[in-house]
Amino acid sequence: MTTAEPAGPGRVLNAAMTAIYPEMPGKVAVITGAARGMGARFAAGLAARGVHVVGADIDGEQMAATAAQVNAEVAERALFDAPSRVVGTHIDVTKPDDHETVAQTALEHFGRIDFWVNNAGVFPYALAGEIPADQMRSTLAVNVEGVLYGAQTAARHMGPGGAIVNMSSVSAVRVRKGRGAYCTSKAAVAHLTESLAVEFGDRGIRVNSIAPGYIDTEMTRWVQEDPVALRHALDVVPLHRFGSPEEVFGALLFLLSDSARYITGHSIAVDGGSRHV
Numbered sequence: 001m002t003t004a005e006p007a008g009p010g011r012v013l014n015a016a017m018t019a020i021y022p023e024m025p026g027k028v029a030v031i032t033g034a035a036r037g038m039g040a041r042f043a044a045g046l047a048a049r050g051v052h053v054v055g056a057d058i059d060g061e062q063m064a065a066t067a068a069q070v071n072a073e074v075a076e077r078a079l080f081d082a083p084s085r086v087v088g089t090h091i092d093v094t095k096p097d098d099h100e101t102v103a104q105t106a107l108e109h110f111g112r113i114d115f116w117v118n119n120a121g122v123f124p125y126a127l128a129g130e131i132p133a134d135q136m137r138s139t140l141a142v143n144v145e146g147v148l149y150g151a152q153t154a155a156r157h158m159g160p161g162g163a164i165v166n167m168s169s170v171s172a173v174r175v176r177k178g179r180g181a182y183c184t185s186k187a188a189v190a191h192l193t194e195s196l197a198v199e200f201g202d203r204g205i206r207v208n209s210i211a212p213g214y215i216d217t218e219m220t221r222w223v224q225e226d227p228v229a230l231r232h233a234l235d236v237v238p239l240h241r242f243g244s245p246e247e248v249f250g251a252l253l254f255l256l257s258d259s260a261r262y263i264t265g266h267s268i269a270v271d272g273g274s275r276h277v
């Protein structure tokens with residue numbers, strides 16, 4: 001294990017490292033790709049802070065299981081008089097109509113949408129000279145179009161004060177061999193975030209991105225299981241370890257909070273310094 005914390009969505013309930021933002025309870029968040037990995041951790045972390053969550057994933061079965069697990073943990077801890085809830089639902093982020101359906105689910109259950117986290121992503125492998133057309137198309141469809149349709153939908157339903165956070169990557173600014181489609185898509189997310197921020201500013205909606213480095217999730221499991229890849233990864237991270245989803249959650253919570261209310265069009269790197277190496 002190369003991270004600070006073991007995996008499991010509920011672990012964040014015990015994470016003392018993240019600040020408490022008193023304005024959070026009662027807010028409503030949509031998170032895509034929330035069945036596992038960072039999205040699941042974000043759902044658990046926000047729910048533990050009184051935020052209602054609609055978690056949406058293409059893996060609807062795992063999404064339902066994750067929502068049930070987080071709800072059980074929140075109920076057990078009884079942190080708030082009116083406990084927050086996670087509603088799990090299906091989405092294919094490449095389909096604009098699916099985003100609208102998720103927004104309607106949030107409005108039916110909770111009556112408003114304050115936050116939208118475009119987190120779903122895919123991480124395919126192919127050397128740049130051999131990237132198949134369908135890999136390029138599907139990567140851009142999930143990682144870039146998925147972010148665009150999510151942001152468009154969020155902006156239709158949010159009022160001033162709404163906040164959108166998109167998941168970019170250190171790969172937006174650093175080349176990773178065999179990940180040409182992914183790196184291209186994440187660079188696009190970083191730039192798209194800036195475009196959205198400039199245009200949505202008129203409506204009082206902030207749009208930022210997070211650029212994680214090596215974070216301990218299923219997406220990076222292969223690195224941890226390959227000794228050569230693992231040594232290389234730890235060499236290019238100045239802090240010489242993987243990050244944990246909690247450490248990314250800290251940045252997300254800040255960007256969603258009122259403490260970031262004059263920050264828009266920005267990307268926060270949560271990468272142990274690896275963007276510099």
Ligand SMILES: NC(=O)c1ccc[n+]([C@@H]2O[C@H](COP(=O)([O-])OP(=O)(O)OC[C@H]3O[C@@H](n4cnc5c(N)ncnc54)[C@H](O)[C@@H]3O)[C@@H](O)[C@H]2O)c1
Nearest residue numbers: 033037038058092093119120121167169212214215217219
């Ligand atoms: N793990 C890392 O080291 C790392 C680093 C930088 C950026 N990121 C980015 O952070 C985000 C979360 O990464 P993770 O490591 O938690 O990934 P993960 O693979 O653990 O989870 C991604 C989730 O997205 C879902 N998904 C995939 N395609 C979808 C679609 N078309 N519609 C809806 N859901 C879909 C998957 O089912 C999965 O539950 C991704 O955007 C990823 O690119 C991850």
